[in-house]
Every structure is written in C-alpha cells, then in structure tokens.
Amino acid sequence: MSLENELKELIIKDLKLVDITPEEIKDDDFLFGDEGIGLDSLDAVELVVLLQKHYQVETKDLEESREVFTSVKTLADYVRSKTGAA
Amino acid sequence: MAEQLNKESSPAFGNNLGFWFFHTFIRLGGPLPAYLLLIFILPYYLLIRKSARRSASYYLKHRFPKYGSLRRFFATYYHFLQFGKVLIDQACMGILERDxxxxxxxxxxxxxxxxxxxxxxxxxxxxxxxxxxxxxxxxxxxxxxxxxxxxxxxxxxxxxxxxxxxxxxxxxxxxxxxxxxxxxxxxxxxxxxxxxxxxxxxxxxxxxxxxxxxxxxxxxxxxxxxxxxxxxxxxxxxxxxxxxxxxxxxxxxxxxxxxxxxxxxxxxxxxxxxxxxxxxxxxxxxxxxxxxxxxxxxxxxxxxxxxxxxxxx
Missing domain, CATH: 3.40.50 (Rossmann fold)
Structure with a gap:
C-alpha cells in the first residue's frame, strides 16, 4: 500500500470521519476548509498526534506545518522526507 | 466600539488616559488612592454607559433571576466596584513589590x-x-x-x-x-x-x-x-x-x-x-x-x- 493510501486510512480511522472513504479522498484534495474534505483546527490536533504516533514525525515548525497540512500528498512527502519511507 | 470591546475583554472599561491616571495613583500612593478614584468614576459607567450596564446584566440576570430592577441596579454597582478593584489589583501586581x-x-x-x-x-x-x-x-x-x-x-x-x-x-x-x-x-x-x-x-x-x-x-x-x-x-x-x-x-x-x-x-x-x-x-x-x-x-x-x-x- 502506498504511503498516501495508508495516510488516508489512518486519517479516517484516527479522526473518526464518517461519510467518507479512502477512495473518495484524492491525493491533492485540500484537507482543511470548505473546498477540500473539510477538516478543522481540532482535527489538526489529531493530525499532529497521528504523525507522531504512527511515524514518529514531529511538526514543530509552524511555517513548515502550513505546507505539510495542505493535502495527503504533502503529508506523505513530509513523512518521506523525515523517515525515508517509500 | 463598545460591542467590539465587549467581545474582546471588559465592557469598555477605561481608556489609555484613564489607565495612566490609575497607574500614576498606584505608583504614588499604592492601591488606596486608586480605589478612591474608582468610587468617583463608577457612577459614570453605571448611569451613562448603557453598554457597560448591559454587559453586566447578562450574567446578573442569570445569577439573580428574581431580582427586580432596583436590586439589580445596586447589584450592578457592586459588581462594577469589585471588577474595578480587581483591575486595580492587577495593575498593582505589575507595579508594586511582590511582598x-x-x-x-x-x-x-x-x-x-x-x-x-x-x-x-x-x-x-x-x-x-x-x-x-x-x-x-x-x-x-x-x-x-x-x-x-x-x-x-x-x-x-x-x-x-x-x-x-x-x-x-x-x-x-x-x-x-x-x-x-x-x-x-x-x-x-x-x-x-x-x-x-x-x-x-x-x-x-x-x-x-x-x-x-x-x-x-x-x-x-x-x-x-x-x-x-x-x-x-x-x-x-x-x-x-x-x-x-x-x-x-x-x-x-x-x-x-x-x-x-x-x-x-x-x-x-x-x-x-x-x-x-x-x-x-x-x-x-x-x-x-x-x-x-x-x-x-x-x-x-x-x-x-x-x-x-x-x-x-
């Protein structure tokens, strides 16, 4: 399974999202705001913990976080850059 | 403006000039002169600043639902007095020695x-x-x-x-x-x-x-x-x-x-x-x-x- 698909499954499971499946999330969909899958700031809290728990990756640089939390693709790229995952 | 302040902090209590007077009183004489100044200023908020009275009324009518208008008026005065003292104490904590x-x-x-x-x-x-x-x-x-x-x-x-x-x-x-x-x-x-x-x-x-x-x-x-x-x-x-x-x-x-x-x-x-x-x-x-x-x-x-x-x- 690609890292993108793994992240989609984790996001749905850990954030307890309903009415949405991993297949419905495109890699480039915005995670936050009305145009994307509609996560909000409380979901961002879960994302920070998700990255730490599953990939031991921290998001302490706020400017970097703005970019990282854009889409599943940017999340996956960030995890790869920190862990060397495929 | 008053509405904005209501949202942000206290009900339009004070401005920079007012704070300067209070801070100066505290520096010169400690909290007591500032408490005294407060007593002279409160009637303005109580009698003239309708927005300040309204801001206090939301809580007071929930806390004292059986109060009539006269009792609520005096409750508002006492509430403002206590709040004013707390603001003065906060300023004192910043200005005076900790002991x-x-x-x-x-x-x-x-x-x-x-x-x-x-x-x-x-x-x-x-x-x-x-x-x-x-x-x-x-x-x-x-x-x-x-x-x-x-x-x-x-x-x-x-x-x-x-x-x-x-x-x-x-x-x-x-x-x-x-x-x-x-x-x-x-x-x-x-x-x-x-x-x-x-x-x-x-x-x-x-x-x-x-x-x-x-x-x-x-x-x-x-x-x-x-x-x-x-x-x-x-x-x-x-x-x-x-x-x-x-x-x-x-x-x-x-x-x-x-x-x-x-x-x-x-x-x-x-x-x-x-x-x-x-x-x-x-x-x-x-x-x-x-x-x-x-x-x-x-x-x-x-x-x-x-x-x-x-x-x-």
Whole structure:
C-alpha cells in the first residue's frame, strides 16, 4: 500500500470521519476548509498526534506545518522526507 | 466600539488616559488612592454607559433571576466596584513589590506534582476573580507556561506589560495557524503547561451545557487537546479576598476519568461538565467575581459547529 493510501486510512480511522472513504479522498484534495474534505483546527490536533504516533514525525515548525497540512500528498512527502519511507 | 470591546475583554472599561491616571495613583500612593478614584468614576459607567450596564446584566440576570430592577441596579454597582478593584489589583501586581501581596495557593505543590509527570497540563482559566494572580505565581514552575491568548486584546496585557514579565510566558495567538492548536498540541506533547480560557468559544467548536439555568456554549478545544495528547486538565479559580489579597483554587478534573474506556465525545462532555459544575459552585460562593461580560448564553447559533460533525461515536 502506498504511503498516501495508508495516510488516508489512518486519517479516517484516527479522526473518526464518517461519510467518507479512502477512495473518495484524492491525493491533492485540500484537507482543511470548505473546498477540500473539510477538516478543522481540532482535527489538526489529531493530525499532529497521528504523525507522531504512527511515524514518529514531529511538526514543530509552524511555517513548515502550513505546507505539510495542505493535502495527503504533502503529508506523505513530509513523512518521506523525515523517515525515508517509500 | 463598545460591542467590539465587549467581545474582546471588559465592557469598555477605561481608556489609555484613564489607565495612566490609575497607574500614576498606584505608583504614588499604592492601591488606596486608586480605589478612591474608582468610587468617583463608577457612577459614570453605571448611569451613562448603557453598554457597560448591559454587559453586566447578562450574567446578573442569570445569577439573580428574581431580582427586580432596583436590586439589580445596586447589584450592578457592586459588581462594577469589585471588577474595578480587581483591575486595580492587577495593575498593582505589575507595579508594586511582590511582598505587598498575599496569595493563598495551597494547591501549588499538587500542580508541581502533575507537571512532574511530563505528560502536559492544560490550565483552564476563567474570566472570574483575578486569573493574573495565578499567572503571577507560575514563574516558579519547572516547565514552560504557554498561554493560548491574544494578549493585546486581553485585560491581562496591563499585568504582563507593567510587570515586564511577558518574557516569562510564551503566548500562542488564537489567530495564528489553525487557531494556535497545532502549537498547543506540540507544547502539551513536550510536557509543558498550556493555559486556555474555558469560558469563551470565539466562534470555535462548542459544547452546550446548562450554566446558571440556561444552555451556554463552552469551547471544546481544551478537552479535545487533553483527550488527544493525554494531558491533565487543571481548573484554576481565583478570588479576591481583600486588599491585595487573593486565594487560588486548583482542581484536576481529569483525575478519575478513565479516558481509555470512554469515547472522545463522552470524555469531552464529562470534562466540560466537571468544569461547569466548578463554575456554578464558584459563582455561588463569589457572585460578584464573574467578569465574563458578554452574553455567551446567546452566542450565535450559527457559529456553533456541532461536536458530532464528522465524528462517529
């Protein structure tokens, strides 16, 4: 399974999202705001913990976080850059 | 303007010139001349500033529902008097030597014990009493203290500026990235202290609970942060007990709550209910020390995002 698909499954499971499946999330969909899958700031809290728990990756640089939390693709790229995952 | 100030801090109490007079009185003669000045200024707010009276009425009509207009008028006067004294005391804490103050804080050792566990601590504060008192005693904590607070719009700026102690705290702006919650999560994960006001939603996700006889919205963020990070939540409540004299209570509301067995929603509701129970007890014991001067019982339903949105039980 690609890292993108793994992240989609984790996001749905850990954030307890309903009415949405991993297949419905495109890699480039915005995670936050009305145009994307509609996560909000409380979901961002879960994302920070998700990255730490599953990939031991921290998001302490706020400017970097703005970019990282854009889409599943940017999340996956960030995890790869920190862990060397495929 | 008045409406804006109501939202941001106190009900349009004071301006820069007024603060300068009070600060000068305190520097020259301590708190007593400032208290005296307050007595002469209060009738202006009570008789002329309708917006100030209205700001106090939201709470007073919930706390004293049976009061007629005359009793409520005098209650408003007393409420303003107490609030004015608290503001003067806050300025005094920034200006005068620390040994002039008496602070009873028997729970401080407990706070040190909790922070020693290094799992992070949410310090839930309230627009009641003098929460700056509690902040003033935080300097001896062994872990950094972060405040999720727009300090420029807070009454607290006087204390932090006058005491030149802004550097002792790290301020996380709620107007920043994701409302400051990413930064907040990181500080809790690092075992630090995060102070959040528990009685303002600022349009964020809220939970509605009965408070003084009517449903009121309370922010979900403090409980959500604690649930996700495993941090403890300690409610800090302060009371003015006399001239430059305060007491501080601390209650760990996560103690005894088995977060492993409860769902996120159940945990949030239980913790928020624990907080509201403490607030009701506090307002019963200190009816004129509640200084959240806006109608949060009637905060726009349109701003409310149901806690259940996107969330499966």
């Amino acid at each position: 002039r103050f008496q602070v009873k804080f028997p729970y401080k050792e407990e706070l040190i014990r909790i922070t020693g566990q290094k799992k992070g601590m949410v310090l839930l504060t309230t627009h009641a009493g003098n929460w700056m008192t509690a902040m003033a005693t935080m300097d001896k904590m062994e872990v950094p203290v972060n405040l999720l607070l727009n300090v420029e719009n807070s009454d607290g700026r006087h204390f932090f500026d006058l005491s030149k102690r802004r550097d002792e705290f790290k301020f996380i702006s709620p107007n920043g990235f994701m409302g400051g919650l990413v930064e907040a999560t990181n500080v809790l994960n690092s075992g630090e202290i995060l102070s959040i006001m528990g009685d303002r939603t600022e349009g964020a996700r809220a939970i509605y609970l009965d408070f003084l006889g009517e449903k009121a919205p309370f922010p979900v963020a403090p409980y959500h942060l604690a649930y996700v990070t495993g941090a403890d939540i300690v409610v800090l409540l302060t009371a003015r007990t006399g001239k430059l004299s305060f007491s501080i209570e601390a209650h760990c509301i996560t103690e005894g709550v088995d977060r492993e067995k409860l769902s996120r929603e159940e945990t949030i509701k239980m913790l928020a209910s624990n907080y509201v129970t403490l607030l009701e007890k506090y307002t019963s014991e200190h009816p004129f020390m509640w200084y959240n001067f806006f109608n949060f019982w009637d905060e726009g339903e349109n701003n409310l995002k149901e806690i259940t949105a996107h969330v499966k039980n």
